[in-house]
Amino acid sequence: MSTNRLLVALLILVIAFVSACAGGWLGSFLVLRAVESGRVTLNLPQPSSTPALPTPAAFDRSPQPLDLAEAQSRIIQTVQKVSPAVVTVVGVIPGQMTFFGPTGDQTVSGSGVFISPDGYLLTNQHVVEDVEEVNVILSDGSQQAAQVIGTDIYADLAVLKIDSSPPAVAELGNSDLVTPGEMVIAIGSPLGDFRNTVTLGVISATGRSIDTGQGYQIENLIQTDAAINQGNSGGPLVNLDGQVIGINTLIVRSTGSGAIAEGLGFAIPINTAREVAEQIIQKGYVARPYLGIRWQLVTPRVAAIYNLGVEWGVYITQVFADSPASKAGLRRGDILVQIGEVKLDEDHSYINALYRYQPGDKIAVVVWRDGRLLTVQVQLEEVPRQ
Structure with a gap:
């Protein structure tokens, strides 16, 4: 075939392709205009009784409907139930004499939760370490003096007590039943100022260990992605039944290699905290x-x-x-x-x-x-x- 004939054939093919595209576009446009104006009614085919692909039931799957309103209601009810039992713990570490003169007193803060109608509450040992004076701010904003009954550095737990009856007492759950993926709520006072802050997350894992750098590890921790910040220490980690399943204790934001992490919060299982608290209340210390x-x-x-x-x-x-x-x-x-x-x-x-x-x-x-x-x-x- 000569070059001229080849060029003519190619030209014909191009014109035919462009015409087809233009015609299809023009036809679609005219049909769409007709449908919009009501002059044409489309009769769409109805799905057959036998679908082309099997339904989820054919795969032996039984999905449960997610009722967001019910989930939100349970979260609100849980917060309303537990929040009155949560306090802000404020401690004063006395100043020290240095080469340059005396240093001023240092104020530290954390969170805590009432576990007994007698006024006993749980918090972290590191929240009250070296403090000389401790006060708790209740959920209604009132403040009361608290006494440190005892602490245990190895579990990072402390028991405090106020003289009056607490406004509420938290229900303690069973941390042995905690399951990864379970929804949980953390309540506390991040930075000491934002009292009774509520954050939502899930159980990320159980049985975690964190090296303290002091010759031992804190073992069997509950890992969660519920936001935990400085000041949340000692506050409760709660399930949607309104039961305390852990005491928030620490966060990990980076590794020794400099890698940055988010959503790595850890809580002491409430079964461990309960055993430690019982010994401290009875004897003032934990027998090791x-x-x-x-x-x-x-x-x-x-x-x-x-x-x-x-x-x-x-x-x-x-x-x-x-x-x-x-x-x-x-x-x-x-x-x-x-x-x-x-x-x-x-x-x-x-x-x-x-x-x-x-x-x-x-x-x-x-x-x-x-x-x-x-x-x-x-x-x-x-x-x-x-």
Whole structure:
């Protein structure tokens, strides 16, 4: 075919394509105008009784309708039920004398929740640490003096008490029943100023552990994406049944590598908080098991430097006289590598492993001595009170 004939054929094809597009557009435009003016009525085909694709039921799925009005109503009811039992905790840390002169008093704040009609309330230990004077601001804005009954640094919990009857007492739930995905509400006083702030989220995970950097971890925490900020510490985490399932304690905003995180809040399970509170109310403190040693942490790096023979454990630097360790025959220079069923490593610290037990429990511990492992029976005692 010659070049001229080829060009003519291509030209004809282009004209035909443009004409078809224009005609289709013009036809659609005229039909649309006719429908809008009411001159033409479209009879759309009705769906057949047998759809082309199977319905959700054919996949054995039974979706439940989401009633947003009901969900909102439950949230409002929960807030109205629990908020009167939530307080703002305000503490005063006295100033200190420095080289440059005295420093002024420091005011710290957090949140708390009444757990007893006798006026007992729960908050975090770090909220009232080193405070000399504590007051609580009730939900109606009134203020009352509070007494610190006792604290437990390892659970980061404290029990306070006011002399009068509280305006409301929160219902405590069962944190063992908490399920990831469950909707929850956090109530507290972020920054100390925005009293009884309500935030909504879900349970992100359970059983989390956070390293305190002080030789132990806070274990079995509830993770939530409900907004928790400075000042929320000690406030309740509540389910939609209006039950407290946790005590908000900390947030994680970044990692050691500098990575930024959002929505990482953590709460102490209320079952743990209940046990700690009961001991503090009864005795003023939490009875912890006592072994009676001073120790240094052994890591793979330390073990390699000193050729210790084991990678993880605690090196016993002192055994206290008349202590459970002394009575069991533990010595200075032993490396404790296992407590009960728990082998000490990066994720299982000496303190956490020991505190799984109670004073009076008889347990087996494993130590590295003279190049071999040795199992020793120890009967734990209560930490001596000073």
